[in-house]
Amino acid sequence: MTGTPTEATHANPLRDPEDRRLPRIAGPSGMVLFGVTGDLARKKVMPAIYDLANRGLLPPGFSLVGFARRDWADQDFAQIVHDSVKEHARTEFREEVWRQLAEGFRFVPGDFSDDLAFDNLRRTIEELDQARGTGGNHAFYLSIPPKFFGDVVQQLQEHGLSRQTDGSWRRVVVEKPFGHDLASARELNDSLAQVFPTGSVFRIDHYLGKETVQNILAMRFANAMFEPIWNSNYVDHVQITMAEDIGIGGRAGYYDGIGAARDVIQNHLLQLMALVAMEEPSDFRAESLRREKEKVLAAVSLPRRLDLSTARGQYDDGWSGGVRVQGFHDEEGIPKASTTETYAAIKLGIDNRRWAGVPFYLRHGKRLGRRVTEVAVVFKRAPHLPFHASATEELTQNTLVVRVQPDEGLTIRFGSKVPGTSMEIRDVTMDFAYGGSFTESSPEAYERLILDVLLGDPPLFPRHEEVELSWKILDPILEHWARQDRNGKAKPEPYPAGTWGPASADKMLARDGRTWRRP
Known part of the structure; x- marks a missing residue:
């Protein structure tokens, strides 16, 4: 990273740290999506991948492999992704973007205990490394119930899918809940740590x-x-x-x-x-x-x-x-x-x-x-109010409110004089709304997080x-x-x-x- 520490500190995390005017773009990579039939995959993950591609933030050879217990061919999986994108993507559907993205789609049928299926998955990834130039870089997205996390990562290890060679990476992405209490969280963490190093485990909290x-x-x-x-x-x-x-x-x-x-x-x-x-x-x-x-x-x-x-x-x-x-x-x-x-x-x-x-x-x-x-x-009330009691009957405490959703922004509530000849104080609000202050659209949370996974940038995980x-x-x-x-x-x-x-x-x-x- 170039630049002074001050510049690095204030750099826009959505931009390339080498040049803040440029967006961050993922390098050669692919993703294996377990749980492709679930709501999360269809409504969030697949549309986010398309939106990233549509914004030019994925490499041309990006690949997506679906894994599920379905008797599908590659084209069946592509149709599932297509329907999900058409219904839930934020950006417009562009045929040329879709065709390039869909060329990297593959589907592997099987369940989590099927050794032959994981052997097939390994061969599929090796073929994509050659055909699409993914360079051995793959993220395994576990969009599945947490009770299966341990089974899947164990299979990834036993079939050589978690192994990182020089110059390439393998990462695993898990969704909440991260256990149901402290003991189960530790058990889950231990099962992940036995297969993937700490820096290669990405726990998604979409908030x-x-x-x-x-x-x-x-x-x-x-x-x-x-x-x-x-x-x-x-x-x-x-x-x-x-x-x-x-x-x-x-x-x-x-x-x-x-x-x-x-x-x-x-x-x-x-x-x-x-x-x-x-x-x-x-x-x-x-x-x-x-x-x-x-x-x-x-x-x-x-x-x-x-x-x-x-x-x-x-x-x-x-x-x-x-x-x-x-x-x-x-x-x-x-x-x-x-x-x-x-x-x-x-x-x-x-x-x-x-x-x-x-x-x-x-x-x-x-x-x-x-x-x-x-x-x-x-905030606390002012320690002394030099006003007549009847002048501040409606006055409440100063409050700063960060609105996370749905109307993203910030509101500050404070006391102000009511126009007129008397000193009457009343609550007013000062409002900042993202939609009214910036022309840039905010990326959907899953876009940002998936891109961070592919970049290996973990601040939000x-x-x-x-x-x-x-x-x-x-x-x-x-x-x-x-x-x-x-x-x-x-x-x-x-x-x-x-x-x-x-x-x-x-x-x-x-x-x-x-x-x-x-x-």
Whole structure:
């Protein structure tokens, strides 16, 4: 990398570090996609690959090999990709781009225990190295249930598919959940580490690929106005919310027994918290970012009374988007006695000099009022207000809100004088929206992350240390809820679909003299 350390620090991560005007383009490479029949592959991975090719960010000889238990030929797989691209790609469909990309498509039928299929996969990759010039560089994308991760990576090792020769690379990509507790996460990490070196394992958290999430770092460290007040002297508390207006859909087989805390809080929301709370890294290399995030996660503390500082619920029937919807226990495949939570809220502290005494409230739920993900930093009230009491009745606390989705941007709420002869103060907001400020379109998260895999650029991928620290935070809460279920003391509280969660979540904040923001 050329340039001074300062230039490297502030380089656009979407651009070539040698020349920030140029996009980063992957070198000779290919990808093997396990689980090609799943929703994730069809709706996210395949369209993202096409969009990258359409933007000129993939090499001309890029190859994509599908692996599944289907009696398909190469052209059948190509048709599956074609249909997925036409339906879900962000960029326009261009026939010349499609033809070049489709020339590198291959399909290998078989299941995860089929030695002959993995032998066929090895021969297919060797043929692509010769025919497409992929240079022995291949990423194995495991878009499959985590229980099969160990089986697949073991087969890759036994058939020589994970072996890296001089000048080439092999990488593995895994999707969440990264285990269901600390013990299973460690077991998963061990099985991956036995086959692939740490730097070749990419754990995808698609939230970390979102432009607005990355903008948290830009906002904090590129502007002198925020960092001096980004501490317990000025911040009252932080709320991190991921609300969904949909139910579990057809995911009963996955969701029951997993729940809101494991599905979202353990990964997405704790990662957001780490980005908000971390110290400034020395640079934006992967190791520097991870080091600061790990310090935050290691400093997290749980309240003594988990019964008073956590809340969980299950959506009941109600109205969502003007449509009557059924409750969680009426969803197909959900047992009537299920205690899996569809809403979870927790209160955490961070025991370090910057954040001591500042509570972080994290919540996630399904069938809530609307779809929104945001980080709200709520500041303390001014220590002295030299105004008549009646002049500031509507004045609330200053708040900085990072909107992650769907309306990406940033809002600052502050008090301002109402026009007129009297000194009346009222809340106003100043709003920044990505769509209105930049002509460039934001890449979809999977585009950014897949390109990073092919480039071997891992800043946005959590390593196993971060995953294990996250489970250390969440495990005591899950164990507390499990004890409540066993003892019959408490179960998830019902809340009507279309509302903002169970009453216990409101009480959790009310005990601290606070309320949830209404996004």
